Amino acid sequence: MKKIIQISLVLLILMIITVGYTSGYGAGEKSVSAYAAVQDGNGTLKEAAMENVPADRQYAVEPDKIANDNKTTDGSKTTDDNKLTDSNNTKINNNVKDGDKIKDSSKIKAGSGQKDIPASGMADQGKPMVALTFDDGPHPKYTAEIVEALKKNDARATFFVLGSRAEKYKSTINTIVENGNEIGNHTYSHRELTRLKKSEIQSEIKKTSDILEAITGKAPFLTRPTYGSVNENVKTCAGSPLILWSVDTLDWKSRDKEKIVHRTLNTVKDGDIILMHDIYKSTADAAKVVISELRARGYQLVTISQLYQARDISLENGKEYFECSTYYAENNKK
Numbered sequence: 001m002k003k004i005i006q007i008s009l010v011l012l013i014l015m016i017i018t019v020g021y022t023s024g025y026g027a028g029e030k031s032v033s034a035y036a037a038v039q040d041g042n043g044t045l046k047e048a049a050m051e052n053v054p055a056d057r058q059y060a061v062e063p064d065k066i067a068n069d070n071k072t073t074d075g076s077k078t079t080d081d082n083k084l085t086d087s088n089n090t091k092i093n094n095n096v097k098d099g100d101k102i103k104d105s106s107k108i109k110a111g112s113g114q115k116d117i118p119a120s121g122m123a124d125q126g127k128p129m130v131a132l133t134f135d136d137g138p139h140p141k142y143t144a145e146i147v148e149a150l151k152k153n154d155a156r157a158t159f160f161v162l163g164s165r166a167e168k169y170k171s172t173i174n175t176i177v178e179n180g181n182e183i184g185n186h187t188y189s190h191r192e193l194t195r196l197k198k199s200e201i202q203s204e205i206k207k208t209s210d211i212l213e214a215i216t217g218k219a220p221f222l223t224r225p226t227y228g229s230v231n232e233n234v235k236t237c238a239g240s241p242l243i244l245w246s247v248d249t250l251d252w253k254s255r256d257k258e259k260i261v262h263r264t265l266n267t268v269k270d271g272d273i274i275l276m277h278d279i280y281k282s283t284a285d286a287a288k289v290v291i292s293e294l295r296a297r298g299y300q301l302v303t304i305s306q307l308y309q310a311r312d313i314s315l316e317n318g319k320e321y322f323e324c325s326t327y328y329a330e331n332n333k334k
């Protein structure tokens with residue numbers, strides 16, 4: 001009898017330790033190690049491995065909260081009703097036909113302030129436009145698929161890449177740029193910048209910038225802070241405009257093509273910056289549908305620099321940007 005009690009006690013202690021460890025991991029610390037495992041792949045990243053990465057690895061806080069916070073801090077959001085809020089808006093369809101090709105870059109000079117307008121030209125100022133953005137890549141397969149879909153649809157996007165992946169997939173970086181898309185800085189190792197010292201923030205940004213300059217011949221102009229986290233140190237140390245987003249597709253969470261497509265097409269409106277991650281098959285599949293459908297609805301798909309340049313906004317270092325609707329542009333011109 002005594003032995004049974006002893007065994008039971010040991011089992012009970014083991015259970016407590018196990019439960020404590022599991023819940024501690026799930027509720028508290030972000031799964032940085034799991035993320036690093038993905039990042040440190042040897043060039044043969046497997047979808048199965050990536051699908052096992054816990055869904056919360058992308059964000060320090062609930063993404064919906066980020067999106068909502070963005071909206072409340074941005075006054076222009078309250079007037080959305082006046083604009084192209086309905087994704088099924090037939091007015092857009094009627095006004096804009098597929099022939100709205102983005103103008104030839106050779107005729108357009110880079111605007112004041114935007115020193116890094118990619119060689120893909122400029123959007124038509126008066127027509128609706130949206131900026132698709134892809135974080136955490138490049139991925140040798142999925143990024144290339146997205147770039148191909150953009151090309152087929154006379155569309156551009158911005159890819160906020162990690163320095164650690166850029167140095168691994170240099171040719172993918174070149175593919176992005178050669179097709180008129182923009183490259184932005186998403187840090188070297190995806191650490192949350194707000195938790196770092198100034199010198200560490202600068203190192204994360206500069207290391208990536210140097211890698212990209214070595215590959216493309218040009219340092220990136222824009223930064224997307226990891227996890228959307230920004231504080232005064234990040235603003236000071238980034239040395240570039242900080243590009244956030246107005247539409248979070250939650251692609252990293254759902255990993256479901258239909259859900260990503262649905263969420264995007266049902267919330268998109270003129271001037272939106274749409275957040276996706278080009279390291280998932282589901283995102284690449286969804287992006288193909290989203291790109292062609294947005295084009296069919298008459299949206300120009302432009303890079304971040306093109307979006308702001310088209311609406312005469314000079315992006316400033318250390319300032320946060322969430323969208324560029326015509327309303328925002330009217331109220332933020334200098």
Ligand SMILES: [Zn+2]
Pocket residue numbers: 058135136186190226227
């Ligand atoms: Zn990221």
